Amino acid sequence: MSHSARLRAKIELVAPGMHRAIEAFWAHPRMPEIFPEFLYTTYCVGRTTVPLLETALATANARREADPVAACVADYCARHIPEERHHDEGVLEDLGVLGVSREAAMQRIPSPTMAALIGAQYYWVLNVHPVALLGYLEVLEGEPPLAEKLEEVIQRTGLPRKAFRTYFQHADVDRRHRDELRAAIDRMPLAREHENILAISAFQTVGLVRRIFEGLVGTGVQEKAI
Amino acid sequence: MSKDMTNVQKLQAANILPTPSRLSPSDEELINNLDPDEVNALVDVKAQLGDDFIQRNTSLIL
Numbered sequence: 399m400s401h402s403a404r405l406r407a408k409i410e411l412v413a414p415g416m417h418r419a420i421e422a423f424w425a426h427p428r429m430p431e432i433f434p435e436f437l438y439t440t441y442c443v444g445r446t447t448v449p450l451l452e453t454a455l456a457t458a459n460a461r462r463e464a465d466p467v468a469a470c471v472a473d474y475c476a477r478h479i480p481e482e483r484h485h486d487e488g489v490l491e492d493l494g495v496l497g498v499s500r501e502a503a504m505q506r507i508p509s510p511t512m513a514a515l516i517g518a519q520y521y522w523v524l525n526v527h528p529v530a531l532l533g534y535l536e537v538l539e540g541e542p543p544l545a546e547k548l549e550e551v552i553q554r555t556g557l558p559r560k561a562f563r564t565y566f567q568h569a570d571v572d573r574r575h576r577d578e579l580r581a582a583i584d585r586m587p588l589a590r591e592h593e594n595i596l597a598i599s600a601f602q603t604v605g606l607v608r609r610i611f612e613g614l615v616g617t618g619v620q621e622k623a624i
Numbered sequence: 625m626s627k628d629m630t631n632v633q634k635l636q637a638a639n640i641l642p643t644p645s646r647l648s649p650s651d652e653e654l655i656n657n658l659d660p661d662e663v664n665a666l667v668d669v670k671a672q673l674g675d676d677f678i679q680r681n682t683s684l685i686l
Binding site: 601604608 | 654655659661670671673
C-alpha cells in the first residue's frame with residue numbers, strides 16, 4: 399500500500415462522523431439561513447491556507463539539507479502556494495452575493511474551534527514536522543465537492559448560483575490538488591514517525607471539521623453573527 | 625491500559641469503538657497496526673469509530 403493510500407485508510411477510520419455532520423448540513427431544512435455562516439467558515443479556512451503553506455515552506459527549507467522529507471514538503475508547498483492565492487477573496491465575493499459585506503466577514507472573530515483547527519497546524523509544523531500539514535490538506539482536499547451535488551443544493555434551496563462560485567471552482571480544481579498532494583506524499587521517503595504525524599494531524603482535523611459542521615447545523619438556534 | 629491489549633481493545637476500553645466491534649478483518653488489521661501515538665490521538669480527539677465507521681458512509685462534500 400502506498401503512503402497516501404495508507405493515510406487515506408486511516409482517515410476513513412474516523413471520517414464517517416465528519417461525513418454525517420457534513421451531510422446533515424447540506425440537508426438542513428433552513429439552508430438559506432445557515433449558508434452564509436458556512437461561507438464565512440470557508441473564508442476563515444481559506445484565508446489561512448497560504449500563510450500555513452508559507453510557514454511549512456520556511457520550516458521545511460530550514461531543515462532540507464539534513465531532512466529529505468522536509469525537502470519534499472518544501473518543494474510541494476512552493477508549487478502549491480500560487481494555486482491557493484486569492485481563494486479567500488473569491489469567498490468574500492460569494493458572501494457579498496448574500497448581502498454579507500467583506501468588512502463584516504473580515505472583522506468578525508472566528509470560533510475557538512476554528513482557531514484550534516488552524517492553530518494546531520502551526521504547532522505541528524513548527525514543533526514536530528512540516529509534513530504534518532499534508533495530513534490536514536488530505537482531509538480538506540481529499541474529497542472534492544461534486545458539481546452535481548452543488549446543482550442539487552441550488553435547485554432545492556433557491557440560493558443564488560453566484561454564491562456558489564468558489565465551490566464550483568473547487569469542484570474542478572480540488573481533484574487535481576488531491577492527485578498532486580497524493581503524488582507528493584508517495585514520492586516522500588517517509589519513516590514511521592512521519593506517517594504517524596500525518597495521521598495524527600489528519601485525525602485532529604477530521605474531529606475539528608466535524609465539530610465545525612455540527613456547529614453550523616446548530617446555527618439556526620444561535621444568534622446570527624453576520 | 626494494559627500493554628497486552630490490542631489496539632482494538634484499547635479503543636473499546638476508551639469507548640471509541642463499540643463492543644463487540646463487528647470490524648471487518650482488514651479494518652481490524654489496520655487498527656491493530658496503528659502506532660501507540662496514533663491510538664492515543666484517536667482517544668484524545670474522541671474519534672467516532674462507531675456504527676458509522678462500520679457502515680462506511682463515504683459521501684462527502686466540503
